Amino acid sequence: MVFGSNQGMVIDSIAVNREAYAFSDVLLASAIKQDTSRGYLSKGDLRVVPRPSHLFKEHDKNLFAYYELYKPDSSGMPLIATYEIIDSAGKALRRVSQTIIKQYRMQPVNAGLNIQNLNGGSYLLVVTVSDSGTGATSAKSTPFQIRRQVIQPVSYEGLPYYEEIEYFVPANEYNYFKSLDKDGRASFLKKFWNTRNYYAVADKFDYAREKYQEGNKPGYKTDRGRIYVKYGEPDEIEEGTIDIEVSKPYKQWDYYTGMKFMFVDIRGTNEYVLIWTNAPGERSQPSLYGYLSDEKKREFNLE
Numbered sequence: 672m673v674f675g676s677n678q679g680m681v682i683d684s685i686a687v688n689r690e691a692y693a694f695s696d697v698l699l700a701s702a703i704k705q706d707t708s709r710g711y712l713s714k715g716d717l718r719v720v721p722r723p724s725h726l727f728k729e730h731d732k733n734l735f736a737y738y739e740l741y742k743p744d745s746s747g748m749p750l751i752a753t754y755e756i757i758d759s760a761g762k763a764l765r766r767v768s769q770t771i772i773k774q775y776r777m778q779p780v781n782a783g784l785n786i787q788n789l790n791g792g793s794y795l796l797v798v799t800v801s802d803s804g805t806g807a808t809s810a811k812s813t814p815f816q817i818r819r820q821v822i823q824p825v826s827y828e829g830l831p832y833y834e835e836i837e838y839f840v841p842a843n844e845y846n847y848f849k850s851l852d853k854d855g856r857a858s859f860l861k862k863f864w865n866t867r868n869y870y871a872v873a874d875k876f877d878y879a880r881e882k883y884q885e886g887n888k889p890g891y892k893t894d895r896g897r898i899y900v901k902y903g904e905p906d907e908i909e910e911g912t913i914d915i916e917v918s919k920p921y922k923q924w925d926y927y928t929g930m931k932f933m934f935v936d937i938r939g940t941n942e943y944v945l946i947w948t949n950a951p952g953e954r955s956q957p958s959l960y961g962y963l964s965d966e967k968k969r970e971f972n973l974e
Contacts, residue, residue, distance in 0.1 A: 693741040697798050697813045699725055700735040703781045704904060725815040730870035732787045736796060740778045748804030754782055757795040764789060791819035832876045836863055838901045875900045885942045894945040898932055913964045935962045947971055
């Protein structure tokens with residue numbers, strides 16, 4: 672199989688064998704995460720960040736695919752989805768399989784493939800869905816490109832969040848950084864970002880700015896936004912209300928590492944304050960423990 676800008680390219684082709692499963696076009700995305708915000712990027716309980724250009728650059732580590740299965744399961748057996756990345760010479764460079772238990776008439780499916788070590792060039796993602804009981808199969812393909820460039824040393828000038836390092840260094844080290852002159856800061860920042868993925872951190876700032884904004888305060892400056900930027904998406908979120916004179920909404924973030932964060936909207940203004948946490952280096956606010964229910968105090972061993 673040969674494809675490229677000068678020879679044409681097969682786009683969204685479909686191959687059918689027996690009673691094939693119908694599924695939607697494959698949407699390529701830069702990220703797919705659990706999300707219940709019901710925003711314009713949401714599909715059910717997933718937040719899909721599409722990549723309409725089908726172009727992935729040097730800082731993209733993964734390619735994500737999202738599609739929807741339409742035809743009901745006729746055999747009752749699991750479906751097997753296979754994802755292959757094919758290069759311009761027709762060679763399969765990646766192959767990943769996924770078992771799908773068909774539960775809904777229109778069932779969303781997503782998968783991720785690592786593309787970090789692939790060279791720049793044109794590729795084809797082929798998605799094949801087969802019924803392990805009947806042997807019925809369907810396949811669709813969609814092209815994408817990877818562009819690799821020599822990464823130049825990153826300068827703080829003109830890049831958003833480049834000096835926003837307060838969340839990632841101890842307070843005394845951050846104070847030292849703030850005391851430096853322009854050249855000293857530039858040298859400090861160069862060393863700092865040489866050990867971190869700037870683009871991944873900037874993506875967190877962007878997401879927090881949008882999702883956790885409170886009034887005129889940027890989302891990454893709020894308690895929830897700060898925790899998101901530092902530790903990433905929580906593995907579990909518990910939401911409810913605490914009845915103290917009037918109901919106070921709360922959100923509890925739990926991470927599989929054991930860290931917990933309890934945020935309460937103490938003023939009823941959709942501004943969530945971090946009241947209690949067991950995370951090392953993070954501060955609880957004992958003066959606000961009165962906003963916690965007795966049940967939560969027992970859970971957090973505060974009684």
